[in-house]
Amino acid sequence: MPVTQEELEAVIRAAIQVTYVNVEDNSGGCGEKYAVLIVSKDFEGKTTLARHRMVNEVLKTQIAQIHAFTQKTLTPQQWEDSQKASNATS
Template identity: 80%
Template sequence: MPVTAGEIEQAIREAIPITHVEVEDNSSGCGEKYAVLIVSKEFEGKTTLARHRMVNQLLKSQIAQIHAFTQKTLTPQQWEESQKGPKTAA
């Protein structure tokens, strides 16, 4: 039985406090390839590698059932900065 985006999102929400989460099925609906964006204060002070290891651990059972998994992990401040539009010269 394939893993669903909802199952991945629920596991994330239950494991860490989040500000924002997006789970995208990149496998045309078969549940074999997912990309996630997670925004959480839990990532503050951690390297990208430490953040990814944390997510890999909390989604260990789901990741074991899928073919491909990519993640982007941001702090709330990094998320806020990424949402600002490109600056244009006046």
Template identity: 65%
Template sequence: MPISAANLEAAIRAAIPVAHLEIEDTSNGCGENYAVFVVSEAFEGKSTLARHRFINEVLKEQIAQMHAFSQKTLTPAQYQAHLAKQAA
């Protein structure tokens, strides 16, 4: 059964406070490949690996049903720097 973006969003928002969230179905709508971009204060002081492991654990059941999953995780300060870099 395909995973929905709403299902992923609900699971992430239930686990951590989210400042910004983007979920992209990269499988042309079939729900088998997703890319997520999560910004949360919960990531403060954690390495990228620790952040990714956390999201993988939160979405363990959903990821098991997918073909591919990618993620980008930032703190709010890193996200502001990211936005400033894009604007420049």
């Protein structure tokens, strides 16, 4: 059975204290390629590599079942800064 967006989001929410999470199925609905954006206080003080390792560990069962997985992990401050920058260029 393919991995669903809802499953990925539920597993992330159960393991990481998220401020915001967005899971996109980039495979056209077959559940083989996902991109996630996770905003969490849990990422504060951690390098990007440490954040990605944390997410990979949380989703190891699901990642093993899909073809491609990309992630962007931000602290709440980084998310706020990126939203301000995005709004400034709009």
